[in-house]
Amino acid sequence: MKQSEIRELKNEQDFKDFYLNDAPASFCEECSNITYTHGSGFLEIAKLEELKKGQKPIEGKQTRRKFYSVILLTEGEIEENIGHNLYHFLPGTLYFIGENQLHAVERWSNDVKGIFCMFDADYFLLCIKHQIKLNQFPFFQVNQEPFIKLSERETQMMEHLFWKLNSEKCQKTTFNDDLLTRMFLNVILLEAERIYNKQTSPDAFSLSRKDQLAAQFQLLINQHFMDKKQVSDYAELLHVHPNHLNDVIKEVSGFPASHFIQKQLIQEAKSRLIQTTDTVSMIAMELNFTDDSYFGRFFKKQTGITPLQYRKNHKH
Known part of the structure; x- marks a missing residue:
């Protein structure tokens, strides 16, 4: 289809x-x-x-x-x-x-x-x-x-x-x-x-090879998203070419592989903004961004607002 x-x-x-x-x-x-x-x-x-x-x-x-x-x-x-x-x-x-x-x-x-x-x-x-x-x-x-x-x-x-x-x-x-x-x-x-x-049965759930690759990719993102932010990093871990990984993820999910790395980072950033008192600079450093301004631009591109605006909107 x-x-x-x-x-x-x-x-x-x-x-x-x-x-x-x-x-x-x-x-x-x-x-x-x-x-x-x-x-x-x-x-x-x-x-x-x-x-x-x-x-x-x-x-x-x-x-x-x-x-x-x-x-x-x-x-x-x-x-x-x-x-x-x-x-x-x-x-x-x-x-x-x-x-x-x-x-x-x-x-x-x-x-x-x-x-x-x-x-x-x-x-x-x-x-x-x-x-x-x-x-x-x-x-x-x-x-x-x-x-x-x-x-x-x-x-x-x-x-x-x-x-x-x-x-x-x-x-x-x-x-x-x-x-x-x-x-x-x-x-x-x-x-x-x-x-x-x-x-849960010990028997493996039957998946196509492409679905298996997508599942392994998501598992690796959960484990490494804070220090590995490039599709090529995960392709290396999975022993496949980055283009092949991206093609498979897009076919299975409808989104490029980078979408899921960025999504995981944004969810973690949102959690820390809401659930901690850490400054934006501290969160940027904890998530291994090179500097605050890059983190701020990344966050705004993904959400439409700045990290501080997001925290302010969810204060209670």
Whole structure:
């Protein structure tokens, strides 16, 4: 499939425009309308049965989402392509769609029930100090299975956690309320990870060679992004030519290899700006930038604002 045929969905509005007819401004009528400037991110929660009612005929149409999705299926059946694999999900399944993963809905049965949750990295970033990075959760990694099968008790627990998450989201009136909402999101992911790790099979997940290379590349970025900032550095570690690495990453993800190195640096910089009192100079030095001005230009190019503006916008 040509890249032009893959629709990029950047946020919740893109999601609604692509998948739904006459989508509401918010999936929860009781929600307070708290907005923040610059990079605060988004969180949306909806019932699968409500999404099914307004679903457009989008079967087989491929997308890449610039956000993360977690879906709890309690009734009905769902078939979706995630990455390069087709999955058939039954009741009692919790499945995940990571940022930039190739995805397509194939079939939702008419009797589907459950919960759909989507959020972006910026929303999760503000969760708690020293939080786990999203790409460290196994179910968001391209070399791992993107689902877990839940027992009846686990399904009920997850339903309750999602209900609590939505309740906190609807009742929020201050920034601190929103922090509590983010913490419940973190609890859901941590509980899912605990269940996932108990069920993990020692058998390797079957991936194409290109997907394996992309997964190894992402793992190396997680380990070395502060001191290795060039695609050629990672190509050397992977024993491939830089052009080949870049071509494979672009084919698998839709983005050049440099995008993921820069993204990891920006996420780390944002975390330190929000979660520490380090000066911009100190952060630039910790991230191994040659000087403050270069770090400032890099940050503004990626986010549209300066590091100090970003910190000011997220003070609470």
